[in-house]
Amino acid sequence: MAVEAASTFAPDADRLGSPTVLLPKKSLLRQLIRDRTALVGLIILVVMFGLALAAPLVAPFDPNDADVVNRYAPPSAEHWLGTDNLGRDEFSRLLFGARISLFAALAVGIAILAIGIVVGMISGFAGGLVDGILMRIVDVLLAFPSLLLALTITGMLGPGLFHLLVGMAVVWWTDYARLMRGLVLTVKERPFIESAKALGLPRRLIARRHILPNIVSPVIVLGTLQTGRLLLALSALSFLGLGVQPPTAEWGAMLSEGRNYLASAPQLMLYPGLAITIAALGFNLLGDGLRDILDPTLR
Amino acid sequence: MTVGVSLLEINDLKTVFPSDIGPLRAVDGASFSVAAGERVGIVGESGSGKSVTALSIMGLIRTPPASVSGKVVFKGVDLLKVGSKQRQRVRGGQIGMIFQNPLNCLNPVMTIGHQIVETILAHEEIPKAEARDRAISLLQRVGIPDPSRSVDEYPHKFSGGMRQRVMIAMALSCQPDLLIADEPTTALDVTIQAQIVDLLMSICEEENTAVVFITHDLAILAGFAERVLVMYSGRIVEEGPVDTIYYGATHPYTWGLMTSITRLDESRQDRLSTISGNPPSAVFQPSGCPFHPRCRYAEEICPREIPALVVHKEDDHPSACHFAGALVPPARLRQVQQ
Numbered sequence: 001m002a003v004e005a006a007s008t009f010a011p012d013a014d015r016l017g018s019p020t021v022l023l024p025k026k027s028l029l030r031q032l033i034r035d036r037t038a039l040v041g042l043i044i045l046v047v048m049f050g051l052a053l054a055a056p057l058v059a060p061f062d063p064n065d066a067d068v069v070n071r072y073a074p075p076s077a078e079h080w081l082g083t084d085n086l087g088r089d090e091f092s093r094l095l096f097g098a099r100i101s102l103f104a105a106l107a108v109g110i111a112i113l114a115i116g117i118v119v120g121m122i123s124g125f126a127g128g129l130v131d132g133i134l135m136r137i138v139d140v141l142l143a144f145p146s147l148l149l150a151l152t153i154t155g156m157l158g159p160g161l162f163h164l165l166v167g168m169a170v171v172w173w174t175d176y177a178r179l180m181r182g183l184v185l186t187v188k189e190r191p192f193i194e195s196a197k198a199l200g201l202p203r204r205l206i207a208r209r210h211i212l213p214n215i216v217s218p219v220i221v222l223g224t225l226q227t228g229r230l231l232l233a234l235s236a237l238s239f240l241g242l243g244v245q246p247p248t249a250e251w252g253a254m255l256s257e258g259r260n261y262l263a264s265a266p267q268l269m270l271y272p273g274l275a276i277t278i279a280a281l282g283f284n285l286l287g288d289g290l291r292d293i294l295d296p297t298l299r
Numbered sequence: 300m301t302v303g304v305s306l307l308e309i310n311d312l313k314t315v316f317p318s319d320i321g322p323l324r325a326v327d328g329a330s331f332s333v334a335a336g337e338r339v340g341i342v343g344e345s346g347s348g349k350s351v352t353a354l355s356i357m358g359l360i361r362t363p364p365a366s367v368s369g370k371v372v373f374k375g376v377d378l379l380k381v382g383s384k385q386r387q388r389v390r391g392g393q394i395g396m397i398f399q400n401p402l403n404c405l406n407p408v409m410t411i412g413h414q415i416v417e418t419i420l421a422h423e424e425i426p427k428a429e430a431r432d433r434a435i436s437l438l439q440r441v442g443i444p445d446p447s448r449s450v451d452e453y454p455h456k457f458s459g460g461m462r463q464r465v466m467i468a469m470a471l472s473c474q475p476d477l478l479i480a481d482e483p484t485t486a487l488d489v490t491i492q493a494q495i496v497d498l499l500m501s502i503c504e505e506e507n508t509a510v511v512f513i514t515h516d517l518a519i520l521a522g523f524a525e526r527v528l529v530m531y532s533g534r535i536v537e538e539g540p541v542d543t544i545y546y547g548a549t550h551p552y553t554w555g556l557m558t559s560i561t562r563l564d565e566s567r568q569d570r571l572s573t574i575s576g577n578p579p580s581a582v583f584q585p586s587g588c589p590f591h592p593r594c595r596y597a598e599e600i601c602p603r604e605i606p607a608l609v610v611h612k613e614d615d616h617p618s619a620c621h622f623a624g625a626l627v628p629p630a631r632l633r634q635v636q637q
Contacts, residue, residue, distance in 0.1 A: 190403060191398060191400055191403035191404045192403060192404050192405055192406045192407075194359065194398070194404075195396075195398055195404040195405070195466070195469075196406070197359055197390070198357055198359060198390060198391065198395075198396040198398070198470075199390070199391035199395070199396075199418045199421070199469055199470070199472075200387050200388065200389070200390035200391025200392055200418070200421055200422060201391070201417065201418065201421045202387065202421065205417070205421065209406075209409070209417065210406050210409070213406075213408045213409070214406070214407070214408055
């Protein structure tokens with residue numbers, strides 16, 4: 001009977017080969033749609049990332065094409081948001097700027113997530129001296145105002161987008177490491193971990209398959225909120241001239257350029273500022289929504 | 300010890316944890332053996348060292364800070380001397396363990412099938428599909444209804460009793476020679492307890508798996524164990540075949556345990572009998588026999604000398620009491636013994 005039942009089920013066995021289902025995916029999406037906050041955030045982000053990706057197709061002009069006779073043009077059918085101090089199409093620059101701003105924020109977000117998860121897990125798992133050393137490093141980094149520290153590191157490396165990203169990653173992984181360590185410590189003491197040890201599972205497998213999936217939800221929430229914050233920080237640092245160098249379009253850099261014409265053409269600061277605000281809002285709304293959805297089910 | 304060669308020999312096992320007020324001797328020189336296919340019960344109060352004994356055998360005590368000494372010889376190999384890799388292979392592969400609280404012992408975010416398959420693959424190199432087939436037949440074996448569907452369910456869909464069955468299936472997944480059950484029925488209600496005990500019994504008989512059943516419930520052991528070890532203050536104080544312990548115990552502590560069982564067939568006018576006092580602290584142990592401060596038969600020698608677990612002249616089984624065999628059991632127990 002057992003063998004029979006098993007063999008009729010055998011074709012389905014390949015299902016076990018698929019990666020572990022961390023979350024009930026279908027219901028997560030459905031819950032996201034039902035949660036109005038999260039849905040608004042999701043729509044904002046999807047539209048913005050979509051436009052950023054499709055910028056070369058959507059943008060009516062080359063973002064760096066200067067039309068010097070047609071400077072400070074008001075919005076028109078041709079230039080939807082008008083032109084800037086060099087006669088470049090503001091809308092096209094916003095679209096191409098989104099590519100850098102959004103994806104750079106995302107790249108830093110992923111990098112610090114990876115660093116933070118690894119450090120946090122090692123720290124929580126190993127304990128003792130290793131934990132002590134890693135957490136003191138975190139303490140040192142947290143003791144400085146993060147934006148200032150990122151500014152200093154980037155300044156030492158020299159201006160440029162890549163250096164800026166490195167500087168940001170060095171500073172901001174600490175939140176994840178702290179969070180992960182705390183979560184690992186709580187999950188580590190739960191009985192099923194001891195049970196897994198008693199079944200002779202190797203430590204690394206226990207960490208990957210039993211601990212990580214149980215703590216992924218708070219990390220997703222933090223990750224979403226954090227990326228919004230990173231976008232703001234990235235823009236701030238670019239505004240200070242450390243990131244993208246002119247003439248490349250980037251929201252923070254556009255803000256910075258627009259600053260010189262604040263009195264005569266305030267819209268040049270308004271548009272990138274609005275774009276940054278809306279994108280950050282999108283991340284925050286999605287993060288809040290995710291927290292509402294994920295937290296009560298897991299805790 | 301009539302059955303076969305011993306599978307597990309514990310010799311002078313001592314597990315000591317450091318604490319702020321001094322070393323805490325959770326297990327203090329326990330010695331016993333388990334034969335292949337044998338069902339052994341370990342009883343004792345909370346804090347008598349039962350669970351720590353089990354964890355020490357499994358190698359689940361973190362050393363340091365704790366220290367585990369003595370000998371844990373399993374199939375001729377001293378587990379306290381081998382490396383952690385080999386230890387890990389034994390754990391789950393040759394010695395399975397089930398815990399007290401089945402509700403928390405399964406990973407909530409993994410299907411039970413995944414968890415069983417993972418255990419099998421950690422110990423054997425077989426294709427995943429084969430491991431899955433085995434998981435299904437294991438679930439069938441432990442009495443999970445509709446195993447080919449249940450294998451893909453998450454633990455929250457199962458009741459406590461069903462989860463304990465799943466735990467047993469996981470512990471059995473690599474055909475261990477020894478199964479250590481640490482209070483496997485304590486968190487379950489009485490009818491489910493009986494089912495789990497029956498299940499363990501049939502597994503023991505069919506697969507010839509030796510079972511060490513740890514509990515504080517003497518009634519459960521009566522129907523299950525062949526041999527009973529009574530543990531007190533980190534030591535074995537009396538051991539013998541189940542009938543001997545129930546009807547011919549000679550250690551005053553065992554008497555205390557026996558008389559504190561409530562019985563339906565007794566008049567209700569008597570007060571429920573208890574063992575006065577508390578179990579001794581594992582840090583500040585009394586001198587001599589650890590039971591003497593609570594023992595009503597204690598004499599001058601008791602605080603001076605630790606009684607050895609030996610068969611006394613007047614006795615028929617090992618009992619760690621200076622006067623084993625010479626004392627008269629309490630009246631209430633004598634009725635049962637006749």
